[in-house]
Amino acid sequence: MLDEPIRNVMDGKKLLAATPDTPVHTVAARMTRRKVSAVIVAEGKRLVGIFTERDAVSRVIAKGRDPRTTALATVMTRNPETVEPGETLGYALLKMHEHGFRHLPVVENGEPIGIVSARKALDPDLEEFEAEAQRRRHIRRRAR
Numbered sequence: 001m002l003d004e005p006i007r008n009v010m011d012g013k014k015l016l017a018a019t020p021d022t023p024v025h026t027v028a029a030r031m032t033r034r035k036v037s038a039v040i041v042a043e044g045k046r047l048v049g050i051f052t053e054r055d056a057v058s059r060v061i062a063k064g065r066d067p068r069t070t071a072l073a074t075v076m077t078r079n080p081e082t083v084e085p086g087e088t089l090g091y092a093l094l095k096m097h098e099h100g101f102r103h104l105p106v107v108e109n110g111e112p113i114g115i116v117s118a119r120k121a122l123d124p125d126l127e128e129f130e131a132e133a134q135r136r137r138h139i140r141r142r143a144r
Helices: 024-034 053-061 089-099 118-143
Strands: 038-043 046-052 103-108 111-117
Touching (some): 024 038, 024 053, 038 111, 046 111, 089 103
Antiparallel strands (some): 038 046, 103 111
């Protein structure tokens, strides 16, 4: 899995983008509807930032800012680190670990095309864990 190219593991269909002047409240509502935890901030096709659930907590809520009037430009991470779709998931995870973040925009020819998240690396393990938990519940039910 760690040797897989990012293009094979990222979910480009879930890419959510907003402009820097979009209010945090509007973006948070979109993120909730789409069930994503990060949004690309772009001007035209140029990546200018990323906004995550962590940013909402630490830069908006914890600071007492009004999400209805606070623009993304004020609270986003500007000029985020990025990866190319041909890089490996292992490379992306190492980059996230070294810099202390959980989401990494994927860019191709300078344009954002997706986001890779640390959780993506855990998904196979989580699926295996859930399958094992279900198997054990079934065995306990049969033993009663």
